[in-house]
Amino acid sequence: MATVHGTDIDIPTPDGIADAYLTHPDDGAPHPAVLLYMDAFGLRPHLKKMADRIAAAGYTVLLPNLFYRGGRAPLFELPEFIDPAERPNLFESITPFIFALTPELAMSDAEAYLSWLAASPLTTDGPAGVTGYCMGGNIALRTAGTHPTRVAAAACFHGGRLANDAPDSPHLLAGNITAELYFGHADQDGGNPAEQIDHLEKTLTAAGVRHSGGIYPGAQHGFTQADTSAYDAEADKRHWEDLLALFARTL
Template sequence: MDNKAEFDSLVPAQGFDRRSFLVTSLGAGFALATMPVAAQTAIRTDATGLLAGEVRVPVGDGEMVAYRAAPEGVAKAPVVLLISEIFGVHEYIRDTARRLAKLGYFVVAPELFARQGDPRKIDSVAEIIEKISSKTPDAEVMKDLDASVAWAAKQGADTTRLAITGFCWGGRITWLYSAHNPGVKAGVAWYGRLVSPVNSYNPRHPIDLVGELKAPVLGLYGGVDTGIPVETVDAMEAALKKGSPAAQASQMHLYDNAPHAFHADYRPSYHKEEAEDGWQRMLAWFRKNGV
């Protein structure tokens, strides 16, 4: 059984039986669980010269809301799928999309929690995890990302030059999608969990998929991340050397003094030097792999 079919067969039935979307609009601002730090420290990127805003992406059971940012008037721009943390597509993710669009990318940031609930309106991280992110099936996410790529192609973007990047929860998804879709050219995973107990929603994790990676992934991790021990980063690095050709072309980069979420400029965890270095490494990785 190929990887895509395996994901499809393992998705809980409720993931696709639910016909309604609980998130139908992205609104504005930062997720409640990240306040009040966000309002005072975040980087702000304007939309001048961009086609930026909320869009609807057709998926198997309806329409999923997403944020699109792309250079205005540019045909066949390369595509970047931008995957959020557990907080959903709030202002940090939208701003990151605009930053990438200013560099010439057609960016789609889908609200992958749309069926489970709106994490931006919950002020408790524990509640977001319990009720939303932990109940979002990997197989459902893979299908939604496939739909996002198909939508981008219909908008005139060049999906033959396709990259994916994501933060925290989205970092893990970056690894998974790079094993799922043979059309991906490059992935950059920012501090995404590599190992974890399995369940019906998350039947496999990045370290389990090194033999099936279809695109090289650059992993950016923090040496003092209390949620992702360095030994798991080391284990992933060792596993990649024995994986698929794309896995063997992947790289892990560890910032010794960086915590989790070191790129999140709206949170106390932000480390400017490491965040900026990681950003440049990401762009170089995209270019190296034809995106």
């Protein structure tokens, strides 16, 4: 694993400036680009550590604050260890930011993030990898379907509403996807029920999309997030193995 260099940066978008974290191997060379989409708890130290771990495997990683329209991160106060059971009102602060980030806005931002990565001297030529967590997993799938020439691989871990009944459900973009996809579903996740997982699988298969993954037994929604009560060390270990294997074979 390489040593990495991380720094806070600003990314221009059509709607303003998105604060972000950029990390890459500290060797002065360009590396394949990876876009990391946060979960609803936002850009914070744990996610920066995750970005650093991907960078140490040989990638230039951009981790944007998806809620930048509401201000620079952190937008709400979080404890070092996040346990929603002890902070039952926490999501009252977060939910407005989630609903404000419409699919249209998220994909406008995706264009800005991917364009910035493509233009950076720190990245190699070619499409990027994308990985997303919780709400970020939904956006990762949507990004692969909206910007197919820019995405070679997309991973989604404990994502929700991936194949829902809404007219803008991300699974409806399957016919556009050229990337290889990976899904790590939590089997204790009410936001991603078995019928949606099955519907997603059938849709991707019918569209001829290369995809793999499956259900992580015993895992809760948020199982990769070590600073939360949902963390599952065994499932997280599998997540890292599967994510880095996806990037190794596609980027």
